[in-house]
Structure formats: structure tokens, C-alpha cells
Amino acid sequence: MDLDQWHIEFRHDSPQDIALGRDREPEVFKFSKAVDLAKFLADDTNDDAIRFHSFIDDKLDANTDVAVWRRKRTKLSSLPQFKRYRANEYESYHQAARSVANGQPASKEVLLFQGLEKEICGSSIIIPSGQVLFHGKASRDLTSMTPYPSFISATLHPVVARNSAFRRAGVDNQLGYPILYVLTVGLGLPALWGHVGGSAEWELLLPSSLTVVEKSEYSGRNFLVIEAEITKRG
Structure with a gap:
């Protein structure tokens, strides 16, 4: 599915806008690459x-490829382990993966x-x-540890990833500096679909032991953007 081409438009010509004198030309944002949206x-x-x-x-909800997945x-x-992972044992599974790798x-x-x-x-x-x-x-563990020892919880939604980076960095970045990774998958990979129930994550959980190679970085006002490619498994 194409997550590169983005045409985001906000209109301001509703009857309410007109009645209140707030109508104006639409705001249009265009990004030819996912990394450009991330940098914005x-x-x-x-x-x-x-x-x-x-x-x-809304765009992901209407995407035909999303519907297929x-x-x-x-x-x-049918996924007792994934169900536990999503519920309240997220860190237990990541720690288990790290221990196995060690x-x-x-x-x-x-x-x-x-x-x-x-x-x-x-x-x-x-x-x-x-x-x-x-x-x-x-x-920067995702690219500095080769292969990355744990599972990678990826998402189709750039703002969800942004929010996750802020959450992991903690208040005033006490736990680290927020990084939004824009990942290109370089080989076919199995993944578990986690966007179920009340989830808003658009999650795809990838297997462990992936090699992720950094291609570029951009230091923005709010967080770092790293463009990287998953090049190898195991």
C-alpha cells in the first residue's frame, strides 16, 4: 500500500463557516514521500x-489494501501470546527476546x-x-543493534508513531530523545495485525532479529526523523 503520496486538505466553507464569516480557501498539504510528511x-x-x-x-479506513489485510x-x-502481549505483558515479551538474543x-x-x-x-x-x-x-537501538534482538511494533500511521516516540521519551525527554523511524521493508516479512477492538494503533508486529540500516536523519524542532531500511532477517 502506498504511504508515500499524501494529499491532505482541510476545507473551511461549511454553512457554519459561512454564517460566522470564517469561510476561506482550503488548506492543502502535499507530500510526495512519507519521510517528507514525517519531517513536517x-x-x-x-x-x-x-x-x-x-x-x-479516515484514509487508512478507506484503503483497499488495508481491507485485504x-x-x-x-x-x-487464535493468538494467545499476541493477546497477552497486547494486554499488559508488552515489556515481558521484549525482555524475553532480549534475553534469548543474549x-x-x-x-x-x-x-x-x-x-x-x-x-x-x-x-x-x-x-x-x-x-x-x-x-x-x-x-537508536533499532539501527545500532544488529540484528535488532526484539520484535518491532510498526504502524501504518505516522502520527501514531510520533505519539509513541513522545510517550517513550517521557516528560521533558527524561527517558530519551523521541525518534520517528520511517522504515522501508526490503524483504517480505510476516506480521500480526494489531488494529482490532478498541485499538487506534494501526499496528503490524514484525518478527525479531531484523537488520535495520539507517539511510538518513533529520533533526526537527520536536523530534528526530530517521529513514531506514529493513535489509535482512536472522
Whole structure:
């Protein structure tokens, strides 16, 4: 699915706008690349991300490729590990993956890691080479650790990734500096679809041990944008 071409338009000619004398020309934002949209958000001083959020939600809801992935997704009732991961054991699974990669896992951690990895690898959703995804983080571990030892919770929604980066950085960036990764998938990858129930995340959970190579970076007013490519698995 194409997450590069964005034409975002806000109209101001409703009957209410006209009655109140607030009607004016539409605001139009055009981005030919996903990374350009990410850079705009990085320098945003007008809270445009708030308006963009709902606009992008609507676009993804109407996307035919999204509809295909929704139909292909494995039901949560058949994914006990993913269900636990999404509920309240997110960090337990990531710690298990890191322990396995370090060669010093507890037996419980092996079961957690292998269980979730198996569910991801058994997914009917295969992210094609060339697909753009987003990921919010507060460290450069994604590209500095090769391969990245844990699972990658990617999203189709750039503002969701931005919000995730801010959340992980903490108040006044006490836990790190927010980074929005714009990821290009360089090989076919299985993924679990996490946009179910009351979720607003547009999540695609990728397997562990991916090599992510940095291509460029942009230091914005609000956060860092890193453009990177997933080049290898295992």
C-alpha cells in the first residue's frame, strides 16, 4: 500500500463557516514521500498533527489494501501470546527476546519468545518488499543493534508513531530523545495485525532479529526523523 503520496486538505466553507464569516480557501498539504510528511511533523508548531491524525485514520479506513489485510488477519482468539502481549505483558515479551538474543534466557522467557515468534511467523499477512512503515522510539537501538534482538511494533500511521516516540521519551525527554523511524521493508516479512477492538494503533508486529540500516536523519524542532531500511532477517 502506498504511504508515500499524501494529499491532505482541510476545507473551511461549511454553512457554519459561512454564517460566522470564517469561510476561506482550503488548506492543502502535499507530500510526495512519507519521510517528507514525517519531517513536517517534526517541525510542526501549529498542532497540525492533531488534525492530520483523524484525516489519516479516515484514509487508512478507506484503503483497499488495508481491507485485504483486515480480512487476512488471524483472530486474537487464535493468538494467545499476541493477546497477552497486547494486554499488559508488552515489556515481558521484549525482555524475553532480549534475553534469548543474549544467550541467557530463563525457561519462561524462552516460552514467551518462541510462542510470540511462532504466531508472527504463522501469520497470513506478508508485508511486501518496498512497503513503508513507521515506528516511534526514544533510542537508536533499532539501527545500532544488529540484528535488532526484539520484535518491532510498526504502524501504518505516522502520527501514531510520533505519539509513541513522545510517550517513550517521557516528560521533558527524561527517558530519551523521541525518534520517528520511517522504515522501508526490503524483504517480505510476516506480521500480526494489531488494529482490532478498541485499538487506534494501526499496528503490524514484525518478527525479531531484523537488520535495520539507517539511510538518513533529520533533526526537527520536536523530534528526530530517521529513514531506514529493513535489509535482512536472522
